[in-house]
Amino acid sequence: MIIECRHIYKTYKTGRIEFPALKDINLEVEEGDYLAVMGPSGSGKSTLMNLIGCLDVPTEGTLLLDGEDIGKCSEDRMSDIRLYKLGFVFQTFHLLPHQTALENVELPLTYAHVPRAARREKAMRALERVDLATHWDHLPTELSGGQKQRVAIARAVINEPKILLADEPTGALDSASGERIMEIFKELNRSGVTVVMITHDRDIAAHADRVVEIRDGVLKG
Numbered sequence: 001m002i003i004e005c006r007h008i009y010k011t012y013k014t015g016r017i018e019f020p021a022l023k024d025i026n027l028e029v030e031e032g033d034y035l036a037v038m039g040p041s042g043s044g045k046s047t048l049m050n051l052i053g054c055l056d057v058p059t060e061g062t063l064l065l066d067g068e069d070i071g072k073c074s075e076d077r078m079s080d081i082r083l084y085k086l087g088f089v090f091q092t093f094h095l096l097p098h099q100t101a102l103e104n105v106e107l108p109l110t111y112a113h114v115p116r117a118a119r120r121e122k123a124m125r126a127l128e129r130v131d132l133a134t135h136w137d138h139l140p141t142e143l144s145g146g147q148k149q150r151v152a153i154a155r156a157v158i159n160e161p162k163i164l165l166a167d168e169p170t171g172a173l174d175s176a177s178g179e180r181i182m183e184i185f186k187e188l189n190r191s192g193v194t195v196v197m198i199t200h201d202r203d204i205a206a207h208a209d210r211v212v213e214i215r216d217g218v219l220k221g
Contacts, residue, residue: 001064002162002194003029003052008061010047010217021047023217025061029196031162034189036208037198044217045198046167052196053086053165054078066162083111087156087193091168093148095140101127102136105155112159126154130184146177153184157193164188166197170204182207 008025011018022044029035039045050056051063054070063070066085070078082088095104105123114122127133130150140148149169156164166185170178186207189195197208205211213220 002031004064006062008058011059034195034209036205036211039214043214087161087164089166091171093152101151163194
């Protein structure tokens with residue numbers, strides 16, 4: 001298993017008030033799976049994504065990524081896991097506005113201290129993978145929503161992660177652009193990338209090979 005959640009609980013505290021966001025989550029994802037986690041706003045799906053993405057830790061329970069117990073990892077080790085094993089795609093793209101498409105895609109390689117020439121070569125290949133090599137010098141303001149999301153996907157896969165995490169990846173896109181993004185996810189999954197996508201849209205979830213639902217912090221399916 002590349003992802004294992006064992007009796008995961010996540011509770012947030014505000015003063016004396018406790019809010020249980022996740023309740024006894026048990027989930028297994030095999031390497032190469034394409035999983036969609038469906039749920040309405042406030043259901044706990046983003047909290048679950050943050051845990052799997054090493055952006056937060058459970059209050060209780062065990063989370064294993066590629067066999068490694070995240071709860072026992074140092075902050076530095078979690079940063080390494082985020083950089084080398086995980087790729088992130090968000091609804092709002094998170095592109096740097098004053099950097100070109102190529103420079104945005106290069107960012108993870110910059111953090112990994114890859115030499116400039118090698119960064120450029122890998123970033124161009126990643127843009128080619130999402131059909132945007134001809135737009136390498138465009139700023140985000142010169143790109144459509146669908147193109148911005150494809151730049152974000154290229155950036156997410158530049159370090160060849162084992163797991164791609166996508167949080168409402170088509171939420172800000174028109175239907176045609178959303179379909180193209182789903183095609184790219186399918187292509188990445190066929191190449192061996194494990195995809196975990198959260199969405200509230202049943203039509204988008206249908207693109208995955210497996211769908212589970214979360215409601216009020218409880219996972220079903």
